[in-house]
Amino acid sequence: MAKKPSGSKRPPKKSAAKKKSKTQRMPSLRAPADTLWLMYRKMSEIRLFEEQVWDVYTRGLMPGLAHLYIGEEAVAVGTCTALRDDDYITSTHRGHGHCLAKGGQLDRMMAEIMGKEAGYCRGKGGSMHIADMSVGILGANGIVGGGFGIATGAALSSKLRNSDQVSVCFFGDGASNQGIMLETVNMAAAWDLPAIYICENNQYGEHTPYQAVTGVEDIADRAKGLGLEGVIVDGSDVLAMFDSVNQAVDKARTGGGPTLIEAKTYRFHGHHVGDAQTYRTRDEAEWWRTNKDPIKLLSDYMVDNGVAKQEELDAIYEQVEREVLNAIEFGKDAPLPPPEQAYEDLYA
Numbered sequence: 001m002a003k004k005p006s007g008s009k010r011p012p013k014k015s016a017a018k019k020k021s022k023t024q025r026m027p028s029l030r031a032p033a034d035t036l037w038l039m040y041r042k043m044s045e046i047r048l049f050e051e052q053v054w055d056v057y058t059r060g061l062m063p064g065l066a067h068l069y070i071g072e073e074a075v076a077v078g079t080c081t082a083l084r085d086d087d088y089i090t091s092t093h094r095g096h097g098h099c100l101a102k103g104g105q106l107d108r109m110m111a112e113i114m115g116k117e118a119g120y121c122r123g124k125g126g127s128m129h130i131a132d133m134s135v136g137i138l139g140a141n142g143i144v145g146g147g148f149g150i151a152t153g154a155a156l157s158s159k160l161r162n163s164d165q166v167s168v169c170f171f172g173d174g175a176s177n178q179g180i181m182l183e184t185v186n187m188a189a190a191w192d193l194p195a196i197y198i199c200e201n202n203q204y205g206e207h208t209p210y211q212a213v214t215g216v217e218d219i220a221d222r223a224k225g226l227g228l229e230g231v232i233v234d235g236s237d238v239l240a241m242f243d244s245v246n247q248a249v250d251k252a253r254t255g256g257g258p259t260l261i262e263a264k265t266y267r268f269h270g271h272h273v274g275d276a277q278t279y280r281t282r283d284e285a286e287w288w289r290t291n292k293d294p295i296k297l298l299s300d301y302m303v304d305n306g307v308a309k310q311e312e313l314d315a316i317y318e319q320v321e322r323e324v325l326n327a328i329e330f331g332k333d334a335p336l337p338p339p340e341q342a343y344e345d346l347y348a
């Protein structure tokens with residue numbers, strides 16, 4: 001069995017748990033109770049959304065590919081909970097979780113995924129190009145490593161404007177072998193840019209184990225050679241992610257420069273829906289599902305520490321499920337963009 005998050009063996013006395021308000025930070029908790037609830041809700045939203053994307057894809061209701069984020073929810077949620085609305089993120093081809101965690105709307109995301117006019121890009125971008133400037137989502141990206149340049153540019157812009165906004169670049173273990181990482185992270189380190197590079201090491205780039213194509217065991221080790229701090233975090237532990245990103249945010253906002261965080265994580269499904277997954281064993285995937293499910297780890301922590309009862313958590317899950325199903329209906333009912341819009345919003 002995997003180790004439980006620290007502190008989980010010390011539940012508060014029943015009477016103390018009853019008296020506390022949701023916003024009160026109990027000394028033994030790793031985050032305020034209302035933050036724990038928020039994270040639980042957000043991770044549930046991502047899980048349930050992605051389960052519906054699987055369904056939408058297999059029923060032929062969306063074009064393109066579907067790269068699910070199930071299993072990695074703690075990385076996006078731990079990170080984005082430590083950010084302000086006006087901070088920036090850049091996302092990847094596996095981007096639904098990042099966008100939801102940063103404040104993307106379920107219905108407009110689902111409409112975009114289905115290619116509908118009500119979607120974030122009026123149905124022209126699809127799953128891999130969701131963006132919402134109003135909450136700092138500078139775009140998911142079908143180009144592996146494409147977020148590095150955009151996030152670093154946004155961080156440079158914040159610095160030039162003295163705005164104290166931070167930019168987070170989510171990228172995969174596969175993307176860490178792209179040349180653009182060297183160019184941009186070097187620049188951020190040299191100029192002390194307010195950037196945070198979050199490597200989601202989910203062990204595979206498409207169908208290739210990362211060890212087969214990566215010269216280091218820990219991608220965080222590359223940070224030293226680039227002149228910044230590299231940190232390894234358990235990416236299944238949303239509170240560990242939250243702590244680590246909070247520290248990196250404080251440093252970036254106060255002129256201390258960038259940080260590279262490597263989150264060790266795992267995608268529970270294949271590279272995309274329909275992937276036969278012949279490159280990994282069922283036992284391996286099962287081990288992660290049983291021992292490192294981020295939602296289960298957080299809900300256990302909340303119950304063990306008297307923050308929540310399991311029935312309360314289940315009720316939130318069901319409520320979020322209804323919201324997600326409403327977004328599916330919205331997407332299905334929304335009209336396709338009319339043909340006369342085909343040449344609008346084109347930049348190249």
Ligand SMILES: Cc1ncc(C[n+]2csc(CCOP(=O)(O)OP(=O)(O)O)c2C)c(N)n1
Pocket residue numbers: 092093094142143144145171172173174175176202204205206271
């Ligand atoms: C520049 C570029 N090269 C190759 C691809 C094809 N491709 C799509 S996803 C992927 C693997 C990316 O792996 P990783 O960065 O670890 O992200 P993960 O899928 O594991 O989240 C590849 C090679 C691409 N989209 N863009």
Ligand SMILES: [Mg+2]
Pocket residue numbers: 172173174200201202203204205206
């Ligand atoms: Mg990967």
